[in-house]
Amino acid sequence: MIKQSFKRVIQNNLFILKYAFKYTPLYLITSCLYPFLGAIVVFFEHTYCIKYLTDTIQYKGPFSDVVTYISVISVIVALKILFGIFYTQYIELNSKEKLHKNIQMELFQKAAQIDLSCYDNPEYYNEFVWSISEATNRVDKTIEYLYKFCESMGVILTTGTLFLLFNKMGLIFVTMSFVLILLTDIEINKLGFKMDVELKPKQRKRSYINRVFYLTDYAKEIRLNNITPKLKMDFNDTNNDILNTINKYSKKQLILGFLNDYIFNSFILDGLYMIYLLFIAVVKQSISAGTVIALLSSARRMKSNLKGISNLIPQFQQNSLYIEKMRAFLDYKEVIKNIDNAKSVPKEPSLLELKNVSFAYSEKSGEILKNISINIRPYEKIAFVGYNGAGKTTLTKLLMRLYDVSKGEILLNNVNIKNYELESYRNSFGTVFQDYQIFAANIAENVIMDEVTNNEKDIIINALENSGFTDKLTSYKNGICTPLTREFEENGVNISGGEAQKIAIARVFAKPCQIIILDEPSSALDPISEYNLNQTMLEAAANKTVIFISHRLSSARMADRIYMLEKGEIIEQGSHEELMNFDGKYAEMFNLQAEKYKF
DSSP: OOOOOHHHHHHHHHHHHHHHHHHOHHHHHHHHHHHHHHHHHHIIIIIHHHHHHHHHHHHTOOHHHHHHHHHHHHHHHHHHHHHHHHIIIIIIHHHHHHHHHHHHHHHHHHHHHSOGGGGGOHHHHHHHHHHHHHHHHHHHHHHHHHHHHHHHHHHHHHHHHHHHHHOTHHHHHHHHHHHHHHHHHHHHHHHHHHHHHHHHHHHHHHHHHHHHHHOHHHHHHHHHSSOHHHHHHHHHHHHHHHHHHHHHHHHHHHHHHHIIIIIIIIIIIIIIHHHHHHIIIIISOOSOHHHHHHHHHHHHHHHHHHHHHHHHHHHHHHHHHHHHHHHHHHTOOOSSOOOTTOBOOOSSOOOEEEEEEEEOSSTTTOOSEEEEEEEEOTTOEEEEEOSTTSSHHHHHHHHTTSSOOSEEEEEETTEEGGGBOHHHHHHTEEEEOTTOOOOSSBHHHHHHSSOOOGGGHHHHHHHHHHTTOHHHHTTOTTGGGOBBSSSSOTTOBOOOHHHHHHHHHHHHHHSOOSEEEEESTTTTSOHHHHHHHHHHHHHHTTTSEEEEEESSHHHHTTSSEEEEEETTEEEEEEOHHHHHHHTSHHHHHHHHTGGGOOO
């Protein structure tokens, strides 16, 4: 386990409690006061009540006082029970939902802002996934531990006061019992850990032999060879080793367990301390019978709650380690972000320039792109082609500023793209990636990627028509309001890969963007559908700059200019005719696909 300072443990748990107080102050306050005051009520309901009644009988006190005490306690207990129901059934349930929602919303907001490069860092990505999945559990655990701590403190306060008023010596007995039990618990845990360490490889070997006899993979070998006796002997020897290891530690554990459960617990409190109390009550007659009963009961309760607090310490420590991950995620400072006085993005397509651009995902990985220089003119149709790993998709991610270049610069309208307002710059692109996603929402929401207004319905329908989805759309009685996937809607529809791709492509037609990037937009379509879709896209995007990324060169031949990439470098560029006449790598790649692309 990673070690943290006591100060850091407190800071991390307070970090969660601050969240709780920010969103649900009543829940946090009642989670402290209710168990604390409840422990005080329980003390007067049981411990002190028995003392009072016994003393009244012993000293023949007035019956009316007993009735008054029980009546007051009964009212207080009734109020406690009533508030307890209100706390668990209303405050806790409602506050948890509100708290979970707000914390998850903050995490979602952060997740939408972190740099895409974080997904390339396995360590950070693990922290990111964990933070999203574990956050609400950690909040609940922190408040649960606080609840137990406050309850134990209420018990210690009341029982401690009783000892201070009637028998300070009892504190010594309780403390001695608690410390001795704590020390033996630590020793028992150490022995248990050592035994587990020794047992694990032996148990793993036994588990392996067990699997061999039942897995299909080994069935033929066992029947065709004489390996069974050897495996049975190994199994027997391993079991004997396990038993010897258990016996090796069991004697010490037995002795420590006896000391823990009897000598340091029952013997000290129920034996020695009881004899001591009876001596001062019977022989010295310095305390009443009721006080003896109350002190004995309080000794057990105090020791139990001291142990409870000692158990909470490692739980708070473990919780702190989880919270540390959550804080690391929330404290991450984005590298790609807005600068002060960021410029507005031009409303019309503008010249997009890459000047000596190089890029590496990390210093160790090496450069993915090397010294790329390209000018993409307004309304131009550009194609990036090349085999897998050439750097095509990475290049478009740099254009959209999902990553920043390692060297060189990218300019839009002669201004470095780092100087533009980030969100509006990214919104100037309409994109369809190979790994597009369909969301559990209706068709309209999947196209517009937002809540749909009445003014946008015609835009959505037109976008779906341009992407070739109209025929399928007319088969749905709910039209663009048809839910996609059946994850949450019984009347939802599951669509094919080609249909899903058309919806993804419709997004770029519905988005008021300047530049369209299509990364293998028609990979799920047949060649004829692909050709028709490409023609439609070019017609619909006549007033936009379009960048194709493709392995199927039917898309590339429609482009004004084609860039052939290999190992992160541009090795050829020109129109389809120019590159075919050049008879280089592009022509070779095209000719390999020629049978599929004859028109």
